[in-house]
Amino acid sequence: MSFLARLALTRSAPFRPPLLAALAVALLLVAAPAPATAQGGLTASDLTNMAQEESDGPLRIEITGGQVEAMPIAVAPFFDEGGAGDLAARIQQVVTADLTGTDLFRAIPASAHVAQPAGFDAPVAYPDWRAINAEALIVGAVSAQDGRITAKFRLFDVFSGQPLGDGMQFDAEESGWRRVAHKVADQVYARITGESPYFDSRVVFVSETGPKDARLKRIGIMDYDGANPLWVTDDSALVVSPRFSPDGSQLLYTSFQNGLPQVMLMDVATLSAWPLKQDAGTMSFAPRFSPDGRWVVYSREQGGNTDIWQMDVATGAERPLTETSAIETSPSYSPDGRRIVFESDQSGSQQLYVIPADGSAEPTRLSFGEGSYGTPAWSPKGDLIAFTRRDGDKFHIGVMRPDGTEEKLLTESFLDEGPTWAPNGRVVMFTRMTPGGDGVSRLHSVDVTGRNMRPLDIEGAASDPDWGPLLP
Numbered sequence: 001m002s003f004l005a006r007l008a009l010t011r012s013a014p015f016r017p018p019l020l021a022a023l024a025v026a027l028l029l030v031a032a033p034a035p036a037t038a039q040g041g042l043t044a045s046d047l048t049n050m051a052q053e054e055s056d057g058p059l060r061i062e063i064t065g066g067q068v069e070a071m072p073i074a075v076a077p078f079f080d081e082g083g084a085g086d087l088a089a090r091i092q093q094v095v096t097a098d099l100t101g102t103d104l105f106r107a108i109p110a111s112a113h114v115a116q117p118a119g120f121d122a123p124v125a126y127p128d129w130r131a132i133n134a135e136a137l138i139v140g141a142v143s144a145q146d147g148r149i150t151a152k153f154r155l156f157d158v159f160s161g162q163p164l165g166d167g168m169q170f171d172a173e174e175s176g177w178r179r180v181a182h183k184v185a186d187q188v189y190a191r192i193t194g195e196s197p198y199f200d201s202r203v204v205f206v207s208e209t210g211p212k213d214a215r216l217k218r219i220g221i222m223d224y225d226g227a228n229p230l231w232v233t234d235d236s237a238l239v240v241s242p243r244f245s246p247d248g249s250q251l252l253y254t255s256f257q258n259g260l261p262q263v264m265l266m267d268v269a270t271l272s273a274w275p276l277k278q279d280a281g282t283m284s285f286a287p288r289f290s291p292d293g294r295w296v297v298y299s300r301e302q303g304g305n306t307d308i309w310q311m312d313v314a315t316g317a318e319r320p321l322t323e324t325s326a327i328e329t330s331p332s333y334s335p336d337g338r339r340i341v342f343e344s345d346q347s348g349s350q351q352l353y354v355i356p357a358d359g360s361a362e363p364t365r366l367s368f369g370e371g372s373y374g375t376p377a378w379s380p381k382g383d384l385i386a387f388t389r390r391d392g393d394k395f396h397i398g399v400m401r402p403d404g405t406e407e408k409l410l411t412e413s414f415l416d417e418g419p420t421w422a423p424n425g426r427v428v429m430f431t432r433m434t435p436g437g438d439g440v441s442r443l444h445s446v447d448v449t450g451r452n453m454r455p456l457d458i459e460g461a462a463s464d465p466d467w468g469p470l471l472p
Contacts, residue, residue, distance in 0.1 A: 042176055044183065047152060047167035059136060059157045059164060059192055068451070070106035071135050071192070073099065074113060074158075078140035079120050084149065087174070088142040091151055091181040095138065097225070098185035098199045103452035108134055120152065129158045136164070138188060148173055151180045155188055164191050178227060179471070186470075196424035199224060202468045203420075203429065204242040204251060208441055208461035209235065219253060221268070224422070224467070226443075226458035232271050244468040245289045252276070252287040252296060261285040263298050265313075277316060284309075286329045290357070291337045297321070297357075299329040308342055310357075321359040330375050333357065334402070335382045341366070341402075343374040350374050352387060354402070366404035375418050378402075381425035384448065388417040388430075397430050399448060410450040414439075418463070423470040429456070431463040 059071075075096045078088040099105040114128040120141040129137050140153040152169040156162070168187055170180045179200055186197030201224045210216045216235035219242045222228055233239055237257035244251060251266040251273075263284040266273040276287070276296060287298035293313070300309040300320075306327045311318040322328050326346035333340055334357075341354045344363070350372035353363035367373040371391030378385050384399045389409065395416045400407040415433040422429070422445075429445045432455075441463040443456040456462070 042172035073136040074134035081143040083144040084142040094181035095185045126161045198422040198424045206464040248468045254285040263287045297331040341376040379425040386419035420467045
């Protein structure tokens with residue numbers, strides 16, 4: 001449920017730990033393991049390393065004083081090794097956009113390259129790349145035949161003159177070329193930063209059309225960067241708050257098809273949907289899965305009272321986790337499934353509380369800042385909780401520790417709300433609405449340092465994002 005709807009009811013480079021960006025932190029390169037078989041027939045395999053082991057001075061990104069200087073990298077034009085046509089260039093462009101979009105990397109223009117590699121397996125002329133101050137070099141190649149493509153890449157540390165891990169090869173249907181590009185970028189990102197990747201992931205969201213006072217809404221699923229939207233509902237009924245299951249195969253959302261809000265469960269593969277539970281005279285909304293997919297937690301209103309409820313997906317058995325006269329909503333599990341954070345007005349204003357997932361103890365209040373708090377979302381790392389905060393006439397997206405300490409505001413605007421986490425817990429996506437009678441909702445993302453604020457490149461108005469898992 002959105003922050004405004006809830007109000008209506010009441011009337012750096014990667015860094016560890018995430019909130020200590022003022023300290024200088026050096027992240028050593030690690031080689032991410034290759035995925036096995038992915039969806040849509042996408043497979044990955046290692047290529048034999050073409051040079052000796054890495055040297056003792058691994059490439060690294062440093063954060064100093066909360067500021068990051070983007071690493072200059074060179075992405076050589078990907079080779080067409082047969083039948084690829086413009087796919088080679090398109091894959092290279094997406095790889096470059098993924099990496100530079102993090103604000104951790106700066107791509108050196110091809111016009112500045114001294115020379116290009118003679119071929120994918122050709123020896124690297126490191127002096128040519130040092131001359132333009134490239135710290136890393138990506139070399140790639142693509143081939144296509146009978147509706148399938150093969151893309152491979154190698155990554156090099158220019159100044160040490162060494163490859164960074166083995167090359168990798170990805171095989172997929174031609175229609176999945178963007179996923180292949182995201183997989184390549186994920187490997188580069190993970191090896192240089194030491195962070196888990198997030199480019200090959202999807203976001204479910206609500207598309208909005210029509211005037212502000214009569215919005216038509218439908219649910220879509222898209223790539224993390226806004227490409228390839230797939231519509232899974234039409235706009236015949238109001239729909240809000242879509243949420244992925246842990247494996248991305250199912251969706252929870254709230255539908256007003258029968259007049260009252262009701263939690264629906266959808267199979268993403270077939271697009272078939274059904275009510276999670278049907279109870280006459282009750283309203284259910286703001287659902288989320290538990291990390292293991294066994295439970296669904298949601299808000300249930302009955303007799304004028306709204307509490308947090310929990311349901312066993314397999315049996316349909318449900319129970320209340322809170323039973324107070326307050327309005328309690330927007331629950332979110334910790335990644336270990338042991339705790340749930342939610343918002344409640346039991347103190348007189350909307351604040352954040354945490355409760356054991358089995359309901360064995362009373363809720364503990366987390367937020368004590370000025371204003372009101374809502375729409376909490378627990379980071380997949382478990383180290384932070386993102387939230388919406390309203391202070392006066394300004395809205396913020398912020399983060400805090402799970403014990404309520406070290407609160408940090410990442411954004412400020414007329415209306416920011418509904419944060420959701422990237423699979424690696426480094427980036428937050430949210431809804432930003434512009435002011436005025438013709439105000440429009442757009443999706444934005446921001447790094448957990450508060451840097452690199454970016455609008456999502458998607459056509460039309462959109463809201464209520466939920467970031468799904470990294471695809472296999």
